[in-house]
Amino acid sequence: MEYVLKTKDISKVYGNHKAVNRVCMHVEKGSIYGFIGKNGAGKTTFMRMVGGLASPTEGAMELFGSKDLEKQRIRIGSLIENPGAFANMTARENLEVLRIQFGITDRHMPEELLALVGLSETGRKKVRNFSMGMKQRLGIAISLFRNPDFLILDEPINGLDPEGIHEIRELLLKLNREKEITILISSHILGELSKIATHYGIIRNGSLIEEFEAAELGTRCRRCHKILVDNTELAVNILEEKLHIAEFDIPEQNTLRIFGHLDKTAETNRALITGGVNIKESYLTGQDLEGYFMELLGGEENDTFN
Numbered sequence: 001m002e003y004v005l006k007t008k009d010i011s012k013v014y015g016n017h018k019a020v021n022r023v024c025m026h027v028e029k030g031s032i033y034g035f036i037g038k039n040g041a042g043k044t045t046f047m048r049m050v051g052g053l054a055s056p057t058e059g060a061m062e063l064f065g066s067k068d069l070e071k072q073r074i075r076i077g078s079l080i081e082n083p084g085a086f087a088n089m090t091a092r093e094n095l096e097v098l099r100i101q102f103g104i105t106d107r108h109m110p111e112e113l114l115a116l117v118g119l120s121e122t123g124r125k126k127v128r129n130f131s132m133g134m135k136q137r138l139g140i141a142i143s144l145f146r147n148p149d150f151l152i153l154d155e156p157i158n159g160l161d162p163e164g165i166h167e168i169r170e171l172l173l174k175l176n177r178e179k180e181i182t183i184l185i186s187s188h189i190l191g192e193l194s195k196i197a198t199h200y201g202i203i204r205n206g207s208l209i210e211e212f213e214a215a216e217l218g219t220r221c222r223r224c225h226k227i228l229v230d231n232t233e234l235a236v237n238i239l240e241e242k243l244h245i246a247e248f249d250i251p252e253q254n255t256l257r258i259f260g261h262l263d264k265t266a267e268t269n270r271a272l273i274t275g276g277v278n279i280k281e282s283y284l285t286g287q288d289l290e291g292y293f294m295e296l297l298g299g300e301e302n303d304t305f306n
Contacts, residue, residue, distance in 0.1 A: 083139025135166030223286030
């Protein structure tokens with residue numbers, strides 16, 4: 001497996017507050033990695049460390065398989081927090097300043113990037129008069145200026161109307177598929193994120209609690225009989241040997257999810273108890289995407305993600 005980003009026990013401490021706690025993340029080359037967490041969970045702090053805008057308190061990081069982070073960060077483009085644009089300039093003038101600053105001789109690059117992000121027709125309109133969507137597209141254009149292999153985007157669709165969200169989504173898919181750019185993106189709009197993400201990472205209170213591929217979501221959100229037990233090994237033996245149930249998994253310690261025999265939950269519970277397993281909780285569950293993530297994050301559906 002080839003990784004664009006791999007971290008081991010990355011942490012960031014501010015005073016007595018541990019904003020990021022021993023995060024081990026794996027972003028595969030060519031993926032769109034959806035980074036999900038509530039407000040204050042540590043997403044932005046983690047992204048800032050990857051981009052070199054903050055230093056880890058502890059832990060190790062590799063970019064493109066190398067520990068020479070400064071050299072490899074040349075291959076990263078990022079839009080973290082607000083786009084770094086001059087409000088009294090046009091979109092083209094902003095990109096022209098960058099072209100000169102980076103010593104790029106291709107005078108057509110600003111126009112090409114503006115066309116790519118859908119800002120070719122902004123003309124002499126100043127950035128201060130841009131809509132939120134236009135500002136976000138300009139921010140993405142700025143992040144693409146050095147032709148990056150890895151793009152880090154912190155809430156790029158936050159505050160956009162449905163049309164703006166659709167445009168950004170299509171742009172990111174185009175960058176990923178046609179230019180083969182790996183993308184790490186955070187967003188609290190889970191329905192939209194699910195339309196583009198190939199992988200997910202869930203952060204809660206500074207800790208990365210889950211990493212999985214998008215292909216697993218169907219199973220994870222599937223209706224099941226969820227049982228919390230005191231002895232997983234014994235419970236599994238009973239399921240397999242006495243009840244002949246094979247369609248189950250163990251998502252976390254002491255937790256079983258059974259995907260068949262949903263009309264026989266009482267029989268399953270009785271067999272486990274008779275066999276010496278103590279059942280702490282037993283219930284039928286099955287959620288949509290947002291409900292599943294909310295359960296992982298340990299909050300109510302009206303909680304804030306961004």
